Ligand SMILES: Nc1ncnc2c1ncn2[C@@H]1O[C@H](COP(=O)(O)OP(=O)(O)O)[C@@H](O)[C@H]1O
């Protein structure tokens with residue numbers, strides 16, 4: 001499972017790692033968007049963040065137990081203690097970490113599709129970025145995303161998963 005702040009690349013890396021391991025990829029946001037037949041921004045407007053978090057938790061709880069899947073959660077999923085607990089006990093949790101300096105250059109790529117960021121100043125977003133770091137402290141492996149291409153990062157993660165499988169054999 002991949003966790004970390006919005007825009008760090010969880011969906012991109014999760015998809016790539018799943019392909020490299022010949023496993024199915026599940027993006028929790030995509031599951032929710034498919035269920036409501038709407039993008040996440042509209043779901044937030046319609047049902048509000050609280051109801052979104054509830055559904056997010058239910059779906060993660062249901063899908064976390066499925067074996068042989070690669071899962072990316074939204075960056076707010078780990079706000080919920082129950083999600084952190086279930087993820088840590090059922091999955092191998094990778095925390096994708098990116099510095100604020102690199103992250104802020106990516107804002108234009110994501111602002112339109114991330115309701116949590118909309119209407120906030122860069123100072124507010126920076127504050128949220130640092131506040132959120134503590135929720136990602138529960139993980140099994142931390143991957144630093146700065147100065148690396150996605151292919152390189154995905155290969156590194158695939159190698160560490162294969163090594164963990166060998167160790168558990
Ligand atoms: N390592 C990277 N370098 C540059 N851009 C990236 C990288 N990883 C992801 N992106 C881009 O950043 C945006 C957010 O990526 P995404 O995978 O959706 O992040 P998340 O799921 O963590 O929110 C996308 O436009 C994606 O193409």
Ligand SMILES: O=C(O)C1=C[C@@H](OP(=O)(O)O)[C@@H](O)[C@H](O)C1
Nearest residue numbers: 005006007074075076114115116
């Ligand atoms: O951090 C958050 O609160 C959110 C992150 C988003 O996912 P990504 O982390 O994939 O952008 C998405 O779940 C929603 O917009 C809320």
Ligand SMILES: [Mg+2]
Nearest residue numbers: 010011029074
């Ligand atoms: Mg994502």
